[in-house]
Amino acid sequence: MANADIFQIRTEEAPKLAAPISTSGVIGWMRQNLFSSIGNTVLTVIGILIAYSLIMPFIQFAIIDAVWTGDDRTACLAVEGAGHAGACWAYVIDYLPQFIYGRYPTEEIYRVNIVYALFVLLLVPLLMPSAPYKGINALLFLVVFPIISYFLLTGLEFGDTVVLPIVETARWGGLLVTLVIAVTGIVASLPLGIALALGRRSNMPIIKMVSVIFIEFWRGVPLITVLFMSSVMLPLFLPEGVTFDKLLRVLIGVTLFSAAYMAEVVRGGLQAIPKGQYEGAMALGLRFWQMMGLIILPQALKLVIPGIVNTFIGLFKDTTLVLIVGMFDLLGQIQSSFSDPNWSTPTQGHTGYLFAAIVFFIFCFGMSRYSIFMENKLHTGHKR
Known part of the structure; x- marks a missing residue:
């Protein structure tokens, strides 16, 4: 007990x-x-x-003291005795159509909106790993979408029959030009960069020499020089009567420039693959392109996702340099709006550049976060 x-x-x-x-x-x-x-x-x-x-003055300027409505510059001027005026968002709202479409004809803006909608509808499922029909989706985005976008944006005529009025690229501007250059450069530079990286590691002397010369040349020239040469100097070397659209010249220059940097990023991934992977693929009887497509490149590209996305982000921001050749991208369109006396205020420049910074940050941050998502999903063999 x-x-x-x-x-x-x-x-x-x-x-x-x-x-x-x-x-x-x-x-x-x-x-x-x-x-x-x-x-x-x-x-x-x-x-x-x-x-x-740092943050409080920004919030004070961009939100607390900001002016959100108004018809002209008088709404954004500082009231005497009330301190400094904040951001003039009324000016941004008034100029928003020009910032997005440039000088694209107002009655034809619906064509640009269709292109924007198709871009989002095709890109979103392509970026979703679990979405079905990836092959068809990639074919539509990489082949069909560029053709449809070209005719929608530039116009379509059959003889004397006008299906869509022609809109010259000189009238394009704003976010439209920024996205056209960035998306074209990103989509075209990746496969070209992969080809150059494989060429630089090739055992064929001629292919290796051509790849090395191409890469080193474009990496050794500033992008601003490439744009200047493609827009101003290239026509001097063409036969009389032969010319290229200025936007096309810029797209070619940006793509070749970005492909050289992409090639070095991909080459780093190829060099990181152990030799045993190559030997194992050859032991299975795979040919060179089968070995690269099925064994080597999937592993190499997975390893260099941060470098690839970093190149994409740099390319997206470098689109602002097209202003030097007379093309008004988003930043160029904002700068051209500063000459409007109806909205000329001491805070107009600050507000315009702040708006540009926000737009570029949204796109670049989105690419960065998606790359992190793909890294975490694909790097299953490196998790601890």
């Missing part, structure tokens, strides 16, 4: 208690990552002060 009074056997599981507040949730994360030591605490406080000094 004495032992029965001393010992007690639990027949039910004890209730689980919640973790202490100091070790879980937001407080636990802050204690572990921000205030785990005196040094980290000091750095955290300094970081908060720096962030506050």
Whole structure:
């Protein structure tokens, strides 16, 4: 009886208690990552002060003191005694059609909207790993969509019959030009870069020499020089009466320039593949292109996803350089709007450049996040 009074056997599981507040949730994360030591605490406080000094003026200018409605510059001028005026978003709203379409005819803008819609409808399922019919989707996006977009944007005529009025590329501008150059450069430079990377590693001396010369030449010339040469100098070397559309010349220059950098990124991935992979593929009796398409390239491209996306992001931002050859992309269209006296205010330039920065950040950040998603999905063999 004495032992029965001393010992007690639990027949039910004890209730689980919640973790202490100091070790879980937001407080636990802050204690572990921000205030785990005196040094980290000091750095955290300094970081908060720096962030506050940078972010608060931005919020004050872009949101709190911003002007959202108005018909002209008077709405965005600082009221006497009320301090400085903020961002003039009314000016951006008024110029938004030009920022998106440039000087594209107003009555034909629906054609650009159709191209935008087709681009999104075909790109979204192509980027979704679980979406079905990838082959058909890729064929539509890479072959059918460019043809349809070309005729929609430029126009279509059969003799004297006008199906779609012709719109010269000189009237294109804004986000339309930025996306045309960026998407064309991205889609065309990747396969060309892969071919150049394989050529540089080829055992055939002529192919290897041509690939090396091509890559080193384009990597050694600034993009701004390439654009200038393609737009201004190239016509001087063409036969009399032969000419190319300025946008086409820019697209070719940007694609070749980007392909040279893409080739070096892909070559790094090829060199990272162990020699045993090549030997195993040859042992299976696979030919060169079968080995590359089925064994080597899938592994190499998976390894260099960050480098590929980094090249894409750099290309997207470099589209702003086309302004030097007289093409008004998004940034060029914004700069041209500064000459309008109806919206001339001390904050017009700041607002225009801020709007451009936001647009470019959205596109570049989206590409960056998608690359991280694909890395996590494909790098299953590297997870720990």
